[in-house]
Amino acid sequence: MFREAIQQMTAYVPGEQPRRTKVIKLNTNENPYPPSPRVVEAIRQAAGGGLQKYPDATANAFRERAAEVLSADLPQITPDWILCGNGSDDLLTILTRTFVGEGDRLRYPNPSYVLYKTLAEIQGAEPDAVDFDEDWSLGSRFAAAADRLRLAFVANPNSPSGTLVPPNDMAQLADALSCPLVVDEAYGDFADTNCLALVGANERVIVTRTLSKSYALAGLRFGFCVAQPQVIEQLAKVKDSYNCDALSIAAATAAIDDQVWLHDNRAKIVATRARLMQAMRGKGFAVTQSHANFVWCIDANRDLKQLYEDLKAEGVFVRYMPYHGWPEGVRITVGTDNQIDACLALI
Amino acid sequence: MFREAIQQMTAYVPGEQPRRTKVIKLNTNENPYPPSPRVVEAIRQAAGGGLQKYPDATANAFRERAAEVLSADLPQITPDWILCGNGSDDLLTILTRTFVGEGDRLRYPNPSYVLYKTLAEIQGAEPDAVDFDEDWSLGSRFAAAADRLRLAFVANPNSPSGTLVPPNDMAQLADALSCPLVVDEAYGDFADTNCLALVGANERVIVTRTLSKSYALAGLRFGFCVAQPQVIEQLAKVKDSYNCDALSIAAATAAIDDQVWLHDNRAKIVATRARLMQAMRGKGFAVTQSHANFVWCIDANRDLKQLYEDLKAEGVFVRYMPYHGWPEGVRITVGTDNQIDACLALI
Numbered sequence: 001m002f003r004e005a006i007q008q009m010t011a012y013v014p015g016e017q018p019r020r021t022k023v024i025k026l027n028t029n030e031n032p033y034p035p036s037p038r039v040v041e042a043i044r045q046a047a048g049g050g051l052q053k054y055p056d057a058t059a060n061a062f063r064e065r066a067a068e069v070l071s072a073d074l075p076q077i078t079p080d081w082i083l084c085g086n087g088s089d090d091l092l093t094i095l096t097r098t099f100v101g102e103g104d105r106l107r108y109p110n111p112s113y114v115l116y117k118t119l120a121e122i123q124g125a126e127p128d129a130v131d132f133d134e135d136w137s138l139g140s141r142f143a144a145a146a147d148r149l150r151l152a153f154v155a156n157p158n159s160p161s162g163t164l165v166p167p168n169d170m171a172q173l174a175d176a177l178s179c180p181l182v183v184d185e186a187y188g189d190f191a192d193t194n195c196l197a198l199v200g201a202n203e204r205v206i207v208t209r210t211l212s213k214s215y216a217l218a219g220l221r222f223g224f225c226v227a228q229p230q231v232i233e234q235l236a237k238v239k240d241s242y243n244c245d246a247l248s249i250a251a252a253t254a255a256i257d258d259q260v261w262l263h264d265n266r267a268k269i270v271a272t273r274a275r276l277m278q279a280m281r282g283k284g285f286a287v288t289q290s291h292a293n294f295v296w297c298i299d300a301n302r303d304l305k306q307l308y309e310d311l312k313a314e315g316v317f318v319r320y321m322p323y324h325g326w327p328e329g330v331r332i333t334v335g336t337d338n339q340i341d342a343c344l345a346l347i
Numbered sequence: 348m349f350r351e352a353i354q355q356m357t358a359y360v361p362g363e364q365p366r367r368t369k370v371i372k373l374n375t376n377e378n379p380y381p382p383s384p385r386v387v388e389a390i391r392q393a394a395g396g397g398l399q400k401y402p403d404a405t406a407n408a409f410r411e412r413a414a415e416v417l418s419a420d421l422p423q424i425t426p427d428w429i430l431c432g433n434g435s436d437d438l439l440t441i442l443t444r445t446f447v448g449e450g451d452r453l454r455y456p457n458p459s460y461v462l463y464k465t466l467a468e469i470q471g472a473e474p475d476a477v478d479f480d481e482d483w484s485l486g487s488r489f490a491a492a493a494d495r496l497r498l499a500f501v502a503n504p505n506s507p508s509g510t511l512v513p514p515n516d517m518a519q520l521a522d523a524l525s526c527p528l529v530v531d532e533a534y535g536d537f538a539d540t541n542c543l544a545l546v547g548a549n550e551r552v553i554v555t556r557t558l559s560k561s562y563a564l565a566g567l568r569f570g571f572c573v574a575q576p577q578v579i580e581q582l583a584k585v586k587d588s589y590n591c592d593a594l595s596i597a598a599a600t601a602a603i604d605d606q607v608w609l610h611d612n613r614a615k616i617v618a619t620r621a622r623l624m625q626a627m628r629g630k631g632f633a634v635t636q637s638h639a640n641f642v643w644c645i646d647a648n649r650d651l652k653q654l655y656e657d658l659k660a661e662g663v664f665v666r667y668m669p670y671h672g673w674p675e676g677v678r679i680t681v682g683t684d685n686q687i688d689a690c691l692a693l694i
Contacts (some may be wrong), residue, residue: 052563216399219593246566
C-alpha cells in the first residue's frame with residue numbers, strides 16, 4: 001500500500017517537548033525569552049479580522065519588510081527574492097522536492113541536522129553524508145563530483161557543533177559543487193557573518209532562515225528562503241498555495257520590523273553563551289566556539305548519557321547526541337542566566 | 348538545475364484573492380461569517396503564552412476533542428486515527444508523497460479540484476483524470492485496474508458541481524479499487540451524509556477534512572485526516588515535524604469544541620444555498636443540487652466568461668470555470684443573504 005521508501009524509513013524524531021511546566025528546557029534551541037510585544041499585539045489584532053478569508057498566498061507584507069531589512073547584506077534584494085514557508089522545515093522540504101528526484105543524491109555534512117537524511121529518504125533519494133574535518137571545516141571532499149548529485153545542504157552555523165563555515169569558504173564550495181547549495185541559516189542571527197551576499201553572486205546558492213530561534217517564535221512556524229527570482233519562481237510551484245496562515249504572516253511581519261528587539265535579545269543570548277562556554281570548559285569539557293544559541297560539549301571521561309538522564313531527573317532537559325564515528329556530546333541551549341546557573345550547578 | 352517534472356509543470360493557481368476591501372467575494376468558497384468568538388478568544392490567549400516554544404508536534408488537544416465529536420459517525424475513533432495538517436492541502440500533499448512515487452499513477456475525477464493534478468505532477472507521477480458520468484456519479488470506470496495505480500482522490504461533495512457520491516457507492520468504489528481511496532470532505536459539513544464510517548470498515552479509505560470552510564477559518568490553515576492507526580503511523584513519517592503552529596492548534600481546538608456554532612452557521616448557509624439555487628434556476632441557469640457551500644450554474648445561452656467579468660467590474664467575484672469536454676460554468680459561493688441578493692440583482 002505504501003511507497004517502499006516510506007515503509008522502510010525511520011521517522012525523524014525531534015527533541016523532547018515535555019508538556020509539564022516547571023522544567024528548564026535547554027534541548028531544542030528555543031529562545032528563552034518571549035517574543036517582541038509587538039508580535040503579540042499583531043496576532044491579537046489579526047485574530048479579530050477576517051480569519052474566514054484565505055491569507056495572502058505569498059505573504060507579501062512580510063516579504064516587503066524583510067527585503068528592506070536584508071538589503072543590508074544583499075543590496076539587490078526585492079520581495080521576489082523571498083519565499084515564505086511554514087517554518088524553515090517547510091522550505092527544506094520544498095527545496096528537496098524541487099531539486100531531488102527518486103534515486104538522486106542529496107549531500108549534507110555529518111554531524112549535522114538529522115532532518116536532511118529524512119528528507120532524502122522521504123523523496124526516495126540517496127542520502128550522501130560527508131564528514132566534517134576534525135576542526136569542523138568542510139574540505140574539498142564536500143564538493144566532490146558524484147553521480148546524480150542534485151542538492152547540498154549545509155547548516156551554518158552548524159548543529160550540534162555551533163561552528164561556522166566562513167562565507168568565503170562557502171562561496172568556494174558553491175563554485176566547486178555541481179549542484180545547488182542550500183545554506184541553512186536557522187541560527188544565522190547569532191553569528192557575526194552570513195552567506196546572504198553569496199545569493200547575489202551565484203544563482204545556485206539559496207539561504208534559508210527561520211523566525212523560530214532568533215525571533216523567539218518556534219510556536220509560530222514561520223521561515224523563509226532567499227534565492228534569485230528565477231529560482232523562487234520554480235520553488236513556488238512546489239509549495240502549498242496557502243502555506244502561511246494569516247496570523248503567522250501578521251506576527252512575522254511585526255517581528256522582523258522590530259530590529260531593536262532582535263538586537264537586544266541577541267546581545268543577551270551572546271553574553272550568556274560566553275558564560276556557558278567558559279563555565280563548561282572550567283568543568284573539563286571540550287567546548288567548540290559557538291556561533292549559535294547553543295553550546296556543544298564533549299568529555300571522553302564522563303558518561304554523558306548518564307549526565308543527560310541525571311539532569312532530566314532534576315527537570316533540566318539538555319540534548320544528548322551520539323553520532324556514528326564522532327565523540328558523543330551534550331548540546332545545551334543558551335537559556336536565561338538563571339536557567340544556565342541551575343544547569344551548571346547540577347553538572 | 349531543477350527536476351524535469353517541476354520545470355515542465357504549470358503552477359497551480361488558486362482563486363483570486365483581491366486585497367481591496369468593499370468587494371463581495373463569492374469565488375473561493377470561504378464562509379461569509381466570522382468564526383466562533385471562542386476561536387478568537389483562544390488565539391488571543393495563546394498569543395500571550397509561550398510562542399518561543401515549539402508547538403505540540405501532534406496537536407493532541409485538537410485530536411482528543413475531534414475524536415469525541417467524530418465518534419458520532421465513527422464510534423471506534425481515538426486520537427491516533429487522526430493526523431493534523433497545515434490546511435487539508437498539507438494532508439493531500441502528505442498522502443500523495445506517502446503512496447505515489449515517480450512514474451506511478453494518481454487517479455481523480457474530472458471536473459474536480461484542480462490541485463490533484465498538480466500534486467501528481469510535482470511528484471513526477473501520472474495524472475489519471477476519469478470523467479464523471481453525466482449525472483455526476485462515478486461509474487465503475489473510476490475503479491478500473493491500471494498499471495501502477497497507487498492512489499485515488501475523490502472530493503465529496505465535489506467542486507465545482509456541489510454533488511455528492513453517496514457513501515454506499517463510495518464504499519463500493521473503495522472495495523473495487525486496487526489502491527487507497529482518499530475521500531476529500533472539505534465540504535462535508537454542508538452535506539447530510541459523510542464517509543467517515545467507511546474508514547472503520549476499510550483500511551484503504553482515508554477521509555480528509557478542513558476547518559477552512561464550515562468553521563470559517565480559511566485564514567488559519569488547519570485540516571486533518573482520518574484513517575486507521577497503522578496508516579496514520581506511516582503518514583506521520585512524511586509530515587513536517589511541527590506542521591501545525593501553536594495558535595492554529597488552540598484555535599482549531601476551540602472551533603471543533605463549539606458544535607453549537609457549527610450547527611447554527613451551517614443552518615444559515617444551507618438556507619441561503621436553497622434561495623440561491625432557486626433564484627439561479629429562475630434566471631434560466633441549469634443548477635445541480637448542491638451539498639456544499641457553493642452553487643454550480645451553467646447556461647449554454649449565456650456568455651459566462653463575460654458574466655464573470657461584468658460581475659467583477661461591479662466588485663462581485665464569482666469563479667468562472669472552463670473544463671475540457673464539459674460545459675463551462677460559474678461557481679458561486681454561498682455568501683450572506685445580502686451578498687447573494689446583490690449578486691443576483693446584477694445577474
